[in-house]
Amino acid sequence: MSDIEKPLDPIAYQFWTPEPKTMVKVGPDDVSVFLPQIPLPLYQLELQDGEKPSDKEIGVGLYNYLRRFPDCTFNSAYAKLLKDAYPYYVSDLGSQIIMLEAKEVDPPYVRRKINYMKILALLENENPGLLMRIGIAYFELALTYSELIHVRRELMNAVSWLKKSLLRVPNDLTVLNYLGQACYLLGDYSAVKRYWQGVIDHLPDGEARQTLQQRLDKIAADELPPQPLVDDFEAIGVAMEHYHLKEFDQAALIMDRLEEEGTIPREMPSPEFFYFLGLCREKTAESAGAFEAYNKALEIEPEHEVAAQGRERILDRKEG
Numbered sequence: 301m302s303d304i305e306k307p308l309d310p311i312a313y314q315f316w317t318p319e320p321k322t323m324v325k326v327g328p329d330d331v332s333v334f335l336p337q338i339p340l341p342l343y344q345l346e347l348q349d350g351e352k353p354s355d356k357e358i359g360v361g362l363y364n365y366l367r368r369f370p371d372c373t374f375n376s377a378y379a380k381l382l383k384d385a386y387p388y389y390v391s392d393l394g395s396q397i398i399m400l401e402a403k404e405v406d407p408p409y410v411r412r413k414i415n416y417m418k419i420l421a422l423l424e425n426e427n428p429g430l431l432m433r434i435g436i437a438y439f440e441l442a443l444t445y446s447e448l449i450h451v452r453r454e455l456m457n458a459v460s461w462l463k464k465s466l467l468r469v470p471n472d473l474t475v476l477n478y479l480g481q482a483c484y485l486l487g488d489y490s491a492v493k494r495y496w497q498g499v500i501d502h503l504p505d506g507e508a509r510q511t512l513q514q515r516l517d518k519i520a521a522d523e524l525p526p527q528p529l530v531d532d533f534e535a536i537g538v539a540m541e542h543y544h545l546k547e548f549d550q551a552a553l554i555m556d557r558l559e560e561e562g563t564i565p566r567e568m569p570s571p572e573f574f575y576f577l578g579l580c581r582e583k584t585a586e587s588a589g590a591f592e593a594y595n596k597a598l599e600i601e602p603e604h605e606v607a608a609q610g611r612e613r614i615l616d617r618k619e620g
Contacts, residue, residue, distance in 0.1 A: 315339035324355040333385040341365035359386040370418040379422035428468035435461035449537030487528025548583035571597035571604040
């Protein structure tokens with residue numbers, strides 16, 4: 301008798317284990333594909349004991365579950381079944397990735413894109429370009445300010461996927477460069493030297509090579525941040541958590557400390573840092589300090605619209 305199991309994940313899913321030699325019919329020619337005897341996720345479907353889901357219901361469950369949980373148990377078997385029995389879903393994944401990459405999207409959509417690419421990677425685990433794209437997506441997500449509370453985790457994910465790509469193409473300069481950047485943020489400077497030297501060895505003479513060599517020279521001279529940059533980025537993430545909880549004094553205290561120490565503004569200057577610093581100061585009635593922070597954001601990026609709006613708010617209050 302088929303085994304209906306309670307889901308371990310969200311209540312939208314129920315798990316059903318097929319009996320031996322259970323199959324689904326696929327395609328216009330009704331080709332038979334045997335189902336593996338593992339728990340298969342069913343989406344928003346409740347079966348009675350002994351009841352078999354339809355072929356379509358099995359496909360819908362696999363597709364929705366893998367998109368949410370590409371790292372789940374049996375993920376490789378699920379992906380293979382999706383490819384063999386429901387190839388149109390795999391084609392849809394490719395289309396969704398293309399659409400998400402064609403425009404700037406918010407972090408939840410970036411995570412969705414990563415999940416979709418990870419499903420394709422289950423089917424193409426020797427594709428170095430796909431593995432690299434996942435690693436770069438994680439790297440970019442890690443440095444998104446709204447996601448900094450998870451920066452360490454996402455950087456480690458980036459390193460993991462980039463290393464998988466490097467195993468396939470050992471001298472890929474893009475992968476080596478991103479690995480160097482991620483390891484620099486994590487404070488693994490011996491790895492940074494190894495990866496960036498690999499880039500320099502294959503770069504022609506020019507500005508890019510000179511810039512990277514200068515950074516390696518600073519590492520060799522032990523001219524390093526007092527602590528790994530990831531620690532400071534995590535601190536910004538904590539400050540943002542305080543800010544969202546309306547604990548503005550705590551948020552401002554962290555951001556003021558980071559500006560005073562100067563490591564992040566010096567190593568990785570960004571308008572987002574000074575814009576958020578300005579917000580924190582504005583919320584704690586430090587108008588002069590907020591105005592200064594917004595100005596610094598605009599010095600880095602003159603078109604930073606929300607920093608300009610913050611500066612205007614302060615000016616309007618003064619005139620009022």
